Amino acid sequence: xxxxNLEGIAxxxxxxxxxxxxxxxxxxxxxxxxxxxxxxxTPFAVGEAVGHLLLPLFVxxxxxxxxxxxxxxxxxxLIQLWLIAGVNSLALALVAAKLRVPHGMLIETGLVAxxxxxxxxxxxxxxxxxxxxxxxxx
Numbered sequence: 001x002x003x004x005n006l007e008g009i010a011x012x013x014x015x016x017x018x019x020x021x022x023x024x025x026x027x028x029x030x031x032x033x034x035x036x037x038x039x040x041x042t043p044f045a046v047g048e049a050v051g052h053l054l055l056p057l058f059v060x061x062x063x064x065x066x067x068x069x070x071x072x073x074x075x076x077x078l079i080q081l082w083l084i085a086g087v088n089s090l091a092l093a094l095v096a097a098k099l100r101v102p103h104g105m106l107i108e109t110g111l112v113a114x115x116x117x118x119x120x121x122x123x124x125x126x127x128x129x130x131x132x133x134x135x136x137x138x
Contacts (some may be wrong), residue, residue: 007134009066012125016077020063027056044098051087058083073136074126081119088115 009017031052034045062080065073092112096105126132 006131008131009069009135011131012129013066013131013135016122017063017066020059020066024056024059024063027052027059031056044094047094048091051091055084055087069135069138071136071138074132078123078126081122085112085115085119088112 031049034049034052058080062073062076065076089112092105092108095108099105
């Protein structure tokens with residue numbers, strides 16, 4: 001396949017689009033569940049609710065850039081990837097400090113590692129992909 005034919009939302013870029021939509025749906029569902037279960041609004045619970053509402057809005061913004069093939073998408077997507085990894089790392093540290101049981105958080109630690117790895121791989125893809133370079137030009 002010729003290099004110039006690689007453009008548009010296909011291949012791995014289509015997978016990015018699907019993951020964007022799934023991320024928004026999952027976190028909005030978590031925000032609704034949190035709003036329904038939280039009886040005492042502590043600063044920790046408020047921070048969790050804000051995170052579950054603001055991050056999906058930022059992902060929605062990036063998804064709109066993706067489908068409109070805007071030049072700003074690759075840069076904003078990289079910010080999104082590392083913002084999510086950073087917020088998850090911060091949340092893990094705060095929960096560990098609050099619970100004082102860091103050894104009982106194997107799943108959460110694995111999720112943070114997954115997010116950091118996903119951000120690293122996503123960064124390499126966005127920076128090196130010919131399809132990304134040819135798609136986001138307007």
